[in-house]
Amino acid sequence: MGVKVYGATMSTCTARVLLCLEEMGAEYELVPIDFSTGEHKQPAHLARNPFGQVPAFEDGALILYESRAIARYILRKYKSSGGDLLKEGSLEESAMVDLWLEVESQQFNPAIGPIFYQIFIFPRFGNVPDQAVIDTNLEKLCKVLDVYEARLSKTKYLAGDFFSLADLSHVPLLHYFMATPHASVVNSRPHVKAWWEGVSSRPACKKVTAAMPASA
Missing domain, CATH: 1.20.1050.10 (Glutathione S-transferase Yfyf (Class Pi); Chain A, domain 2)
Incomplete structure (x- = not known):
């Protein structure tokens, strides 16, 4: 199972996560969440993000929400291929x-x-x-x-x-x-x-x- 980002392209928080994935050259799937139909407040999405917001992030069994936390996870996971944008070596x-x-x-x-x-x-x-x-x-x-x-x-x-x-x-x-x-x-x-x-x-x-x- 690959990395999935549940969100919306207009969402600034979704974009923060996508920016990190792109900087790292990581493969991922963006799964659109339709705000106009209230999909972000439905049980399926609330199981990923209990606050009913975007993004939600799925990497195998790991599910994360809050874009800044997701960003740090991505940058740590892919550091060897995409560079150290957290500078944790210093x-x-x-x-x-x-x-x-x-x-x-x-x-x-x-x-x-x-x-x-x-x-x-x-x-x-x-x-x-x-x-x-x-x-x-x-x-x-x-x-x-x-x-x-x-x-x-x-x-x-x-x-x-x-x-x-x-x-x-x-x-x-x-x-x-x-x-x-x-x-x-x-x-x-x-x-x-x-x-x-x-x-x-x-x-x-x-x-x-x-x-x-x-x-x-």
Whole structure:
């Protein structure tokens, strides 16, 4: 039984898992979960992810959920063939990867996530985006990106002069964000812009994001 990912191409968390699989050159099957029919809340999927979310990940008898945990599993499993994107061979480098993964989940994601939902998700359910929510979170995001700009003025990538999961984990939400009228907050910061252009041009990133809709 091969690796299966249960999810949706529009899902940023599904994309995070697919990005890792593609970076590692791993074979996998993407099993679509249809949100419009409520498939993610049906017993079959709840058996894989009890929170009724995507993705769920299956590797033989092992079933995982939560995209960041799945990502680490994939990178450990395929490290010998795809490279060490967790830098677990170095205590210092792995600490920096962990640090920037925490920044991504605790600082970056809470700021950019609401913007994504307002612009891309709400209209799909007939709701009008709340500009006040967008503006408030843009302000938060700008402060986060100021920290990134300072960091990336010293190192090529977030954790150091090496590409890692810390960079890759930013791709799904930034892919959508760069298709909005607010992309200037990235492009106006030269080191953040150069970093994003380098990360998003990687073959794995181009392949996964090509399947993600870039408009609401």
